[in-house]
Amino acid sequence: MSFDDYRGVWVFIEAKDGAVAPVSLELLGAGRTLADKRKTELAGVLIGHRVTGLAAAAFEYGADTVYVYDDPIFTHYRTETFMKALLACTQKYKPEIILYGATSTGKDLASAVATDLPTGLTADTTLLDVEEDTGLLLASRPAFGGNIMATILCKKYRPQMATVRPKVMKALPREEGRTGKLIEESIPLQEEDVRTKVLEIVRRTTQQVRIDEADIVVSGGKGMGGPEGFQLIHRLAGVLGAAVGASRDVVEAGWIEHHHQVGQTGVTVTPKIYFAIGISGAIQHIVGMQNSGLIIAINKDPEAAIFQSCHYGIVGDAFEIIPLLIEQFTKA
Numbered sequence: 001m002s003f004d005d006y007r008g009v010w011v012f013i014e015a016k017d018g019a020v021a022p023v024s025l026e027l028l029g030a031g032r033t034l035a036d037k038r039k040t041e042l043a044g045v046l047i048g049h050r051v052t053g054l055a056a057a058a059f060e061y062g063a064d065t066v067y068v069y070d071d072p073i074f075t076h077y078r079t080e081t082f083m084k085a086l087l088a089c090t091q092k093y094k095p096e097i098i099l100y101g102a103t104s105t106g107k108d109l110a111s112a113v114a115t116d117l118p119t120g121l122t123a124d125t126t127l128l129d130v131e132e133d134t135g136l137l138l139a140s141r142p143a144f145g146g147n148i149m150a151t152i153l154c155k156k157y158r159p160q161m162a163t164v165r166p167k168v169m170k171a172l173p174r175e176e177g178r179t180g181k182l183i184e185e186s187i188p189l190q191e192e193d194v195r196t197k198v199l200e201i202v203r204r205t206t207q208q209v210r211i212d213e214a215d216i217v218v219s220g221g222k223g224m225g226g227p228e229g230f231q232l233i234h235r236l237a238g239v240l241g242a243a244v245g246a247s248r249d250v251v252e253a254g255w256i257e258h259h260h261q262v263g264q265t266g267v268t269v270t271p272k273i274y275f276a277i278g279i280s281g282a283i284q285h286i287v288g289m290q291n292s293g294l295i296i297a298i299n300k301d302p303e304a305a306i307f308q309s310c311h312y313g314i315v316g317d318a319f320e321i322i323p324l325l326i327e328q329f330t331k332a
């Protein structure tokens with residue numbers, strides 16, 4: 001089968017609270033490299049209501065072209081409406097590659113588009129490249145519990161698609177004033193044709209720092225003994241202005257909600273400082289925090305695997321050490 005008419009690298013630009021989501025800017029950085037290697041253009045697809053102005057940011061961060069679907073029907077993300085727009089755009093312009101952030105929106109949209117086209121989709125990619133001779137997208141991701149890196153190719157279908165975790169790729173430096181081609185698109189879609197209705201948006205009311213955006217993350221594991229013991233993790237995080245992270249066992253025990261889970265089946269974090277307290281250091285946890293700037297582990301077992309993956313390790317009881325840290329950091 002010939003795919004000669006498929007050209008260009010696309011990034012689904014996620015608009016959030018009136019701005020481009022940071023992961024989309026990171027993907028434009030990664031997409032620029034792929035597009036240059038393929039000697040093709042880099043385009044963004046922006047879907048929403050009153051989002052046309054956001055195309056400027058996409059251009060400044062590397063896009064040559066931005067396709068925009070700006071209509072009240074796209075005010076809230078709904079799989080059905082966004083998928084129809086993206087499918088229409090894909091069928092009209094035939095991109096070779098489409099990248100999405102591995103956010104709840106990106107994951108949902110990418111899988112819906114992949115099913116409908118149909119084409120392949122590599123989820124949670126951490127490395128992107130193109131094969132020199134064939135030009136195929138090489139999408140790599142940890143597999144088998146993070147023990148190997150699997151490189152996944154989509155040979156039989158186009159476009160080749162991947163979701164990429166936030167904070168894994170790097171955005172290009174902003175080139176102020178850089179512009180490109182803006183192409184306004186629309187689809188004939190009426191509200192009465194859409195099965196999903198958004199009745200109410202309930203925002204999570206939390207003063208807590210977001211774990212994937214925090215400079216400091218204090219994570220606790222099963223070693224904290226229970227929900228009461230885990231409160232010490234919250235207290236230390238509070239003193240440091242840090243986000244609270246957790247191992248999967250802690251989440252499964254119900255001590256904290258899932259969006260705090262760090263690791264393979266949780267969030268990938270790259271803070272400047274990461275505390276792993278009462279966490280054994282299973283590979284599934286390590287893959288979610290190993291790129292942090294400075295990793296500090298506290299564990300009472302000197303043989304704990306976490307000590308192989310940290311910059312500083314404290315062998316001791318978390319219930320003795322955390323109060324000392326809180327005391328010192330409060331004074332500082």
Ligand code: FAD
Pocket residue numbers: 145220221222223224246247248249250261262263264265266267277278279280281282283284285288298299300301304316317318319
């Ligand atoms: P444990 O392994 O029980 O470790 C507790 C640690 O606390 C021990 O090292 C102990 O020495 C120490 N400790 C005990 N008391 C104290 C004390 N008073 N002071 C100091 N230290 C103390 N896990 C994740 O975290 N994230 C994931 O995304 C994830 N995804 C997974 C996906 C799959 C497919 C699978 C199979 C597993 C996954 N896991 C994940 C689970 C992972 O394998 C481990 O089971 C989990 O990370 C262990 O959690 P823990 O370190 O909190 O608990």
